[in-house]
Amino acid sequence: MMGGIDIIVLIATLMAASTPVLLAATGELVAEKSGVLNLGVEGMMIMGAVGGFAVATATGSPVLGFAAGAVAGALLALLFAVLTQIFLSNQVATGLALTLFGLGLSALIGKGYEGVRPPPTAKLEFGPLADIPVLGPILFSHDWVVYASLVLVALTWAVLKYTRAGLILRAVGESHDAAHALGYRVVAVRFAALAYGGALAGMGGAYLSLVRVPQWTEGMTAGAGWIALAIVVFASWRAERVLIGAYLFGGITALQLQLQAAGYAIPVHLLSMAPYVITIIVLVILSAAHRHGVAAAPAALGRSFHASN
Amino acid sequence: MNRRSFLATTAIAALASAAGLPALAADPLKVGFIYVGPVGDMGWSYQHDLGRRAIEAEYGDKVVTTFMESVPEGPDAERALTQLALEGNTLIFATSFGYMDAVMNVAAKFPNVKFEHATGYKSADNVATYDAKFFQGRAIQGTIGGRMTKTNKIGYIGSFPIPEVIQGINAAYIHAKKVNPDVEMKVVWAYTWFDPAKEADAAAALIAEGVDVLLQHTDSTAPQAKAQEAGNVITFGQASDMSAFAPMPRVSSTIDNWAPYYIKRVGAMLDGSWKSEATWGGIDTGMVEIGEISSAVPEEVKAEALALKDKIAAGEYHPFTGPLNKQDGSAWLAEGVMAEDGELAGMNFFVEGITAELPK
Numbered sequence: 001m002m003g004g005i006d007i008i009v010l011i012a013t014l015m016a017a018s019t020p021v022l023l024a025a026t027g028e029l030v031a032e033k034s035g036v037l038n039l040g041v042e043g044m045m046i047m048g049a050v051g052g053f054a055v056a057t058a059t060g061s062p063v064l065g066f067a068a069g070a071v072a073g074a075l076l077a078l079l080f081a082v083l084t085q086i087f088l089s090n091q092v093a094t095g096l097a098l099t100l101f102g103l104g105l106s107a108l109i110g111k112g113y114e115g116v117r118p119p120p121t122a123k124l125e126f127g128p129l130a131d132i133p134v135l136g137p138i139l140f141s142h143d144w145v146v147y148a149s150l151v152l153v154a155l156t157w158a159v160l161k162y163t164r165a166g167l168i169l170r171a172v173g174e175s176h177d178a179a180h181a182l183g184y185r186v187v188a189v190r191f192a193a194l195a196y197g198g199a200l201a202g203m204g205g206a207y208l209s210l211v212r213v214p215q216w217t218e219g220m221t222a223g224a225g226w227i228a229l230a231i232v233v234f235a236s237w238r239a240e241r242v243l244i245g246a247y248l249f250g251g252i253t254a255l256q257l258q259l260q261a262a263g264y265a266i267p268v269h270l271l272s273m274a275p276y277v278i279t280i281i282v283l284v285i286l287s288a289a290h291r292h293g294v295a296a297a298p299a300a301l302g303r304s305f306h307a308s309n
Numbered sequence: 310m311n312r313r314s315f316l317a318t319t320a321i322a323a324l325a326s327a328a329g330l331p332a333l334a335a336d337p338l339k340v341g342f343i344y345v346g347p348v349g350d351m352g353w354s355y356q357h358d359l360g361r362r363a364i365e366a367e368y369g370d371k372v373v374t375t376f377m378e379s380v381p382e383g384p385d386a387e388r389a390l391t392q393l394a395l396e397g398n399t400l401i402f403a404t405s406f407g408y409m410d411a412v413m414n415v416a417a418k419f420p421n422v423k424f425e426h427a428t429g430y431k432s433a434d435n436v437a438t439y440d441a442k443f444f445q446g447r448a449i450q451g452t453i454g455g456r457m458t459k460t461n462k463i464g465y466i467g468s469f470p471i472p473e474v475i476q477g478i479n480a481a482y483i484h485a486k487k488v489n490p491d492v493e494m495k496v497v498w499a500y501t502w503f504d505p506a507k508e509a510d511a512a513a514a515l516i517a518e519g520v521d522v523l524l525q526h527t528d529s530t531a532p533q534a535k536a537q538e539a540g541n542v543i544t545f546g547q548a549s550d551m552s553a554f555a556p557m558p559r560v561s562s563t564i565d566n567w568a569p570y571y572i573k574r575v576g577a578m579l580d581g582s583w584k585s586e587a588t589w590g591g592i593d594t595g596m597v598e599i600g601e602i603s604s605a606v607p608e609e610v611k612a613e614a615l616a617l618k619d620k621i622a623a624g625e626y627h628p629f630t631g632p633l634n635k636q637d638g639s640a641w642l643a644e645g646v647m648a649e650d651g652e653l654a655g656m657n658f659f660v661e662g663i664t665a666e667l668p669k
Contacts, residue, residue: 114349257514
């Protein structure tokens with residue numbers, strides 16, 4: 001306890017609260033590392049939320065629900081890939097359209113699922129480990145998706161940093177012309193990166209509708225996709241910093257509600273805007289730090305590629 | 310209907326008027342509604358939509374109803390109301406507090422259109438207001454909560470610090486305290502009427518603080534789901550019965566039954582007797598209903614709650630009866646004095662004993 005706030009509960013809560021954004025941001029990181037700016041994260045998340053919810057209630061299996069959420073997100077991402085990589089449409093406009101499309105389509109699909117309750121997602125049983133003071137509740141009290149999200153962040157970090165596949169992905173994102181000249185299939189790499197990004201965003205959405213809320217309601221992502229996009233920039237395109245960004249954001253969100261519940265007379269509006277203010281401050285510091293050096297963003301980010309150029 | 314389909318209807322309406330379609334002699338009365346959440350919120354907006362459907366069932370082809378859901382409070386509401394007025398609706402129900410100024414602005418522009426604003430306090434010749442005494446239901450919830458809490462902590466998820474919500478918090482606290490002097494009230498403001506993720510987080514924060522009775526003044530069932538997950542927390546259905554969560558965590562509910570009022574007002578439009586009025590219905594008129602008290606509540610507590618309900622319905626008891634002090638200790642109501650409606654409608658303070666601070 002510290003000033004009426006239970007730190008252990010706070011950390012345990014923020015890990016669960018941050019999971020949707022963490023998953024979506026990790027996916028978007030990979031997409032952006034390949035040089036594609038997909039602003040449709042919100043749309044992919046909400047499609048994952050409704051798709052995961054529909055399959056989980058139909059089959060009674062949350063695991064299948066998360067798989068379906070990932071598939072739904074990936075399908076929407078592939079639509080984006082076809083439009084931007086094959087038909088070379090503007091990435092910013094297409095991404096925004098994808099968000100609007102996803103919000104509308106999910107509302108249509110979800111009509112029959114309002115007021116329905118999903119099957120519960122089981123917490124993992126760690127036996128005596130969960131009874132360890134402090135560490136037990138923080139590390140060993142979650143459902144499997146929280147651990148899966150951490151594993152995915154670690155894998156993404158390792159693959160990007162240490163493997164040949166990661167190197168190719170980064171090369172495509174830095175200079176698609178050079179990568180093409182070396183014989184790498186730029187469009188294929190970007191399709192794969194976008195599909196991975198969509199799948200993670202869809203899983204994040206499914207976590208919202210199956211665990212965090214848990215129910216389906218229209219527009220339930222409520223801007224989480226945009227926060228995921230901001231976190232990628234906040235993290236200056238590094239997987240380990242995405243984790244910090246997502247937990248920081250989730251932490252402040254959880255903290256402001258806990259401070260209220262504990263009876264602190266801190267202006268609520270100030271706390272509500274704190275996560276956004278901190279994101280902006282970090283962005284300013286980052287851009288100041290990069291003034292003389294190389295920018296942190298992948299050099300080919302947002303640029304269309306065609307082999308004829 | 311939302312803004313997307315809204316554009317389509319606008320286009321069709323424009324085409325129809327351009328083509329000069331003649332108006333039919335016996336036009337049905339067109340009645341419009343705007344809702345703050347989706348109809349599927351299973352709470353507030355859902356109940357208003359039940360009222361709309363009751364109008365259709367009652368008057369058949371004499372009326373045509375239209376609704377727009379998820380209309381944000383603010384400038385969007387003004388656009389939506391203008392649209393409904395332009396489409397020929399002559400009676401429009403605006404079903405959230407935050408639509409108040411939008412209703413007043415649009416009503417000034419369309420003097421021949423009648424407006425009905427829920428839970429507001431501004432009126433005009435063509436703007437009537439209607440509200441329900443939700444605090445009567447809160448008094449009963451407070452009694453059940455005060456009796457059943459083991460941790461002596463009651464949590465309240467507030468939407469916005471407006472009189473309607475403050476009345477609810479005060480009424481719940483006063484009656485919980487009456488049956489359990491050790492009870493403590495914890496309040497979290499969500500600053501939204503409908504955001505399931507935020508409501509769930511607020512519920513989780515309160516439960517983490519040791520709350521085992523959870524009251525909500527927001528519209529989704531997300532807090533119910535969180536309480537169910539926690540296992541030993543009781544909740545009350547808000548606006549709608551939320552009986553999907555009975556018998557635990559939902560042990561009772563306050564149901565807003567707008568149907569009789571809507572039917573009466575549409576009837577008044579049809580026979581030309583509609584006048585601007587301020588209606589504040591309670592348990593006595595059936596506008597506030599108490600949902601079934603579930604088997605999770607001990608028999609004697611259930612009997613106590615039902616007795617309280619009967620006394621309120623019969624007008625023998627008012628939930629705000631003195632002696633009551635304000636939070637700062639200053640006197641509010643003297644022994645035996647009942648609060649007046651006008652005073653309650655502007656309530657902007659907590660009563661003595663609540664430690665949470667009211668945001669300004």
